[in-house]
Amino acid sequence: MSTNQQPLIAIDWGTTSLRGARLGASGQVLESREFSRGILSVAPGQFEAVLHELFGDWLQAPGVLCLISGMAGSRQGWQEAPYCPCPAGFAELGQHLLWLKPGRIALVPGLSCVGTDPLNTPDVMRGEEVQIFGALQMTGRDSATLVLPGTHSKWVQVHSGRVTQFQTFMTGEVFALMSQHSILGKTMDLQGAFDEAVFLQGVDQSQHSGSVLHQLFAVRTLGLFERLSAAQLPSYLSGLLIGEELRQQAVLPHPDPVLVIGSPALCLRYTLALQHLHTPCQSLGAEATWAGLWALASSCDPS
Amino acid sequence: MSTNQQPLIAIDWGTTSLRGARLGASGQVLESREFSRGILSVAPGQFEAVLHELFGDWLQAPGVLCLISGMAGSRQGWQEAPYCPCPAGFAELGQHLLWLKPGRIALVPGLSCVGTDPLNTPDVMRGEEVQIFGALQMTGRDSATLVLPGTHSKWVQVHSGRVTQFQTFMTGEVFALMSQHSILGKTMDLQGAFDEAVFLQGVDQSQHSGSVLHQLFAVRTLGLFERLSAAQLPSYLSGLLIGEELRQQAVLPHPDPVLVIGSPALCLRYTLALQHLHTPCQSLGAEATWAGLWALASSCDPS
Numbered sequence: 127m128s129t130n131q132q133p134l135i136a137i138d139w140g141t142t143s144l145r146g147a148r149l150g151a152s153g154q155v156l157e158s159r160e161f162s163r164g165i166l167s168v169a170p171g172q173f174e175a176v177l178h179e180l181f182g183d184w185l186q187a188p189g190v191l192c193l194i195s196g197m198a199g200s201r202q203g204w205q206e207a208p209y210c211p212c213p214a215g216f217a218e219l220g221q222h223l224l225w226l227k228p229g230r231i232a233l234v235p236g237l238s239c240v241g242t243d244p245l246n247t248p249d250v251m252r253g254e255e256v257q258i259f260g261a262l263q264m265t266g267r268d269s270a271t272l273v274l275p276g277t278h279s280k281w282v283q284v285h286s287g288r289v290t291q292f293q294t295f296m297t298g299e300v301f302a303l304m305s306q307h308s309i310l311g312k313t314m315d316l317q318g319a320f321d322e323a324v325f326l327q328g329v330d331q332s333q334h335s336g337s338v339l340h341q342l343f344a345v346r347t348l349g350l351f352e353r354l355s356a357a358q359l360p361s362y363l364s365g366l367l368i369g370e371e372l373r374q375q376a377v378l379p380h381p382d383p384v385l386v387i388g389s390p391a392l393c394l395r396y397t398l399a400l401q402h403l404h405t406p407c408q409s410l411g412a413e414a415t416w417a418g419l420w421a422l423a424s425s426c427d428p429s
Numbered sequence: 430m431s432t433n434q435q436p437l438i439a440i441d442w443g444t445t446s447l448r449g450a451r452l453g454a455s456g457q458v459l460e461s462r463e464f465s466r467g468i469l470s471v472a473p474g475q476f477e478a479v480l481h482e483l484f485g486d487w488l489q490a491p492g493v494l495c496l497i498s499g500m501a502g503s504r505q506g507w508q509e510a511p512y513c514p515c516p517a518g519f520a521e522l523g524q525h526l527l528w529l530k531p532g533r534i535a536l537v538p539g540l541s542c543v544g545t546d547p548l549n550t551p552d553v554m555r556g557e558e559v560q561i562f563g564a565l566q567m568t569g570r571d572s573a574t575l576v577l578p579g580t581h582s583k584w585v586q587v588h589s590g591r592v593t594q595f596q597t598f599m600t601g602e603v604f605a606l607m608s609q610h611s612i613l614g615k616t617m618d619l620q621g622a623f624d625e626a627v628f629l630q631g632v633d634q635s636q637h638s639g640s641v642l643h644q645l646f647a648v649r650t651l652g653l654f655e656r657l658s659a660a661q662l663p664s665y666l667s668g669l670l671i672g673e674e675l676r677q678q679a680v681l682p683h684p685d686p687v688l689v690i691g692s693p694a695l696c697l698r699y700t701l702a703l704q705h706l707h708t709p710c711q712s713l714g715a716e717a718t719w720a721g722l723w724a725l726a727s728s729c730d731p732s
Contacts, residue, residue, distance in 0.1 A: 243637055245630070247647040248654045278612075278646065293639075294646040296611070303606045308599070309581075327548070334546055336596075337677045338641060339670070343581065343597040344550040351551050367642070374640045 133190045135181060136419035139198035140164050140253060144176075145415070148184050153420040155413070157184075165196075165203045173204035174226075192231045193419045196253035199224065199233040209238035209250055215288035216259060220426030234422065239291055249294050253415075254280050254387075258289060260418025261385050261410050271375075272385040275392040277302075279371060295371045298392075304342060304367075305360060313349040318357025322398060328365020329372070329399045338370045368399050375405075383408040436493045438484060439722035442501035443467050443556060447479075448718070451487050456723040458716070460487075468499075468506045476507035477529075496722045498537040499556035502527065512541035512553055518591035519562060523729035537725065542594055552597050556718075557583050557690075561592060563721025564688050564713050574678075575688040578695040580605075582674060598674045601695075607645060607670075608663060616652040621660025625701060631668020632675070632702045641673045671702050678708075686711040 134149045142164035148157045161180055168176050177192075178185065185192060199207035207224035214237055223232040236252030254274045261272060268287040274280040277298040283291045305311050331341060345363050348354040354362055375384075386396045386409040393409035400407040437452045445467035451460045464483055471479050480495075481488065488495060502510035510527035517540055526535040539555030557577045564575060571590040577583040580601040586594045608614050634644060648666050651657040657665055678687075689699045689712040696712035703710040 241647075243634065243639065245634055245647075247634070248650045248656075249646065250650055250653065293643050295640065295642040296645045297642050299611055300603075300642060300645075303610055307606055307610055308602055331546065331548055331550075335677075336546065337598065337673055339598040339600050339603060339674055340596050340677065342599045342603075343552065344544075344548075347551045347553055350553065353551075370640055371642055374638075374643065 131420075131424050133187050134420060134423045135184050135190060135192040136416050136423075137177070137181070137192060137194040137196075137198075138253060138256075138415045138419075139194055139196045139203070141166055141197045144180070145412075146181050146184075147416045149416060149420055153417065155416055158416075165198055165200070173198065177231075190230070191423055193223075193234055193423055194232070195234040195256045195415070195419060199235060200252055203233075205233060207233040207235040210235045210255075212237055212239040212292070213285075213288040213290045214255075215286075216422060216425040218288075219255060219259070219422055223426060232426075234419070237289055237292070239289075241293070242291070249292060251280055251292060251294070254282075255289065256418030256422060257387050257414040258282055258284065258418065259421055260414035260416065261387050262287065263417045263421045264410060264414060265385065265408070267382065267385075270382065270385050272387060273375075273396060275368075275386070275388045275396050281371075281375060293374075295374075297367050297371045301364060301367050304345075305363060310342065310345045310359070310363065313346060313356060314359040314363070315356035316360055318355075318360055320395075321358050321361040324354060324358045324361040325365040325395065325398065326402050328362040328367075329369035329402055330365075332366045332369030333373055333403070338366065341366055341370075364395060365399070368395055372396075372399055372403060372405075382406075385410060387411075387414050434727050436490050437723060437726045438487050438493055438495040439719050439726075440480070440484070440495060440497040440501075441499050441556060441559075441718045441722075442497055442506070443499045444469055447483070448715075449484050449487075450719045452719060452723055456720065458719055461719075468501055468503070476501065480534075493533070494726055495534040496526075496537055496726055497535070498559045498718070498722060502536040502538060503555055506536075508536060510536040510538040513538045513558075515540055515542040515595070516588075516591040516593045517558075518589075519725060519728040521591075522558060522562070522725055526729060535729075537722070540592055540595070542592075544596070545594070552595060554583055554595060554597070557585070558592065559721030559725060560690050560717040561585055561587065561721065562724055563717035563719065564690050565590065566720050566724045567713060567717060568688065568711070570685070570688075573685060573688050575690060576678075576699060578671075578689070578691045578699050584674075584678060596677075598677075600670050600674045604667060604670050607648075608666060613645065613648045613662070613666065616649060616659055617662040617666070618659035619663055621658075621663055623698075624661050624664040627657060627661045627664040628668040628698065628701065629705050631665040631670075632672035632705055633668075635669045635672030636676055636706070641669065644669050644673075667698060668702070671698055675699075675702055675706060675708075685709075688713060690714075690717050 136147045138145045144163040145160045198204045210222040222235040225232045241247040272282040279295040279297045383406040439450045441448045447466040448463045501507045513525040525538040528535045544550040575585040582598040582600045686709040
């Protein structure tokens with residue numbers, strides 16, 4: 127890694143939020159900002175103006191480099207940065223940066239991979255790739271299984287510093303839809319406090335044979351027969367869905383702890399479920415994004 | 430079965446629709462009516478008035494019996510008819526009728542059962558039970574595996590004329606939510622014509638290992654990589670979800686054809702998927718409701 131790295135402004139521009147950090151010479155966060163200015167809130171052609179409006183003071187520093195990850199590089203974003211195909215590590219990501227201002231501002235591409243199923247179904251991510259590489263830097267590992275929980279949860283295999291394969295699970299979005307728009311929501315108190323025991327009951331239930339399409343209906347009947355209270359039902363639903371996601375990971379190729387990267391609330395749930403299923407894990411927060419963009423800046427050649 | 434049965438008005442009062450039929454002395458449909466006056470559209474205390482408004486002329490016939498199945502017997506309906514626990518046949522249903530006007534108007538109870546999972550999760554149905562018994566009458570069978578596709582699809586085991594076990598799958602509701610409210614809907618043309626080949630591609634994909642929470646995301650990526658058109662994506666999603674439901678039925682206890690009861694469009698899809706998976710099946714339409722209420726009227730003692 128370069129030791130005389132130029133100053134870095136790290137930007138994570140997602141669908142609904144925009145986060146930025148100004149990093150010091152050794153990668154430490156000097157200052158960070160967060161706005162609800164995700165790409166959905168930005169009119170076409172206005173991305174550069176929004177960046178300067180919110181981070182213009184940082185961008186004026188001499189020789190500064192700005193790397194932007196996330197949905198800003200999607201078709202609906204600033205400009206489409208084509209997916210970088212797996213296997214991919216820092217080197218491949220660096221080569222696929224889309225320079226908007228040469229040497230100054232670049233979009234980090236997402237990753238794509240080809241599934242091992244008979245249809246070779248493609249999968250994609252945007253933004254998570256920098257968190258993955260950041261987590262590797264932070265933990266000093268070059269091979270790992272990682273999970274990045276969220277609306278679309280990602281399970282990722284890394285070997286020798288390169289992402290070899292990953293899978294997306296719509297766990298977070300299905301939870302939101304079922305609790306807000308389905309019949310299950312009608313008997314559910316979404317303000318109910320997280321109930322760990324009930325959550326783990328859902329995790330246990332999900333490990334048994336039977337489709338999740340059937341198990342979901344238990345959220346209705348357990349409420350109907352007063353086996354669970356309205357306030358407990360969201361924890362049970364969450365356990366069922368996270369457990370269904372984890373059931374697929376029963377045979378993990380790495381004996382080392384699974385790295386869980388995400389918000390504290392989600393990391394807590396995944397950690398509880400993984401430990402309950404006897405899978406060691408270690409959780410990391412949003413700082414992985416900054417570490418990843420810093421490492422990427424160190425390895426790319428912006429000249 | 431009684432041969433001097435009193436005239437029957439058979440009513441199927443569901444969540445969003447209300448159907449009724451006037452049956453002749455041998456159970457034939459003399460006249461039928463359908464209204465979008467499901468229980469959600471009826472104010473509390475107004476059920477009797479709505480029944481008389483829409484079927485009052487039929488109810489004036491001397492000695493007429495009116496049996497009402499469906500959600501009208503739920504807590505949100507006319508009056509709650511407690512679930513009849515399985516195993517249950519005609520006799521048990523008849524004993525559990527809730528008489529609103531003794532000998533004249535009764536609500537048919539739904540069925541409940543206790544799951545064989547470690548939590549003994551309860552399951553419930555309302556309205557499907559009369560279709561099941563109607564299908565048995567129509568086919569002359571007293572043991573069968575049945576599927577009643579719909580918003581909440583039911584898989585049912587019948588032995589010696591009694592429902593012994595059943596499971597609900599939220600297949601239809603999950604299809605509606607994913608296609609109308611999720612990110613998958615954004616790239617999907619819901620007006621696209623049903624594509625049988627693509628539907629069966631989804632069925633095939635669902636039979637492989639891997640969670641449906643992951644497989645759903647393929648609806649996005651197959652569109653993104655232009656492997657399927659926007660018009661084909663609903664057929665693929667439908668195949669994935671129906672296939673996921675059928676995957677659980679891989680070992681069917683009965684060598685006889687599975688009885689599929691429902692709307693022609695859904696029966697077509699389930700029949701295609703079952704045949705594709707080498708499971709013989711036979712489909713029946715809504716007439717099963719009238720046959721079931723007729724058989725129930727014949728076996729109960731309204732006096």
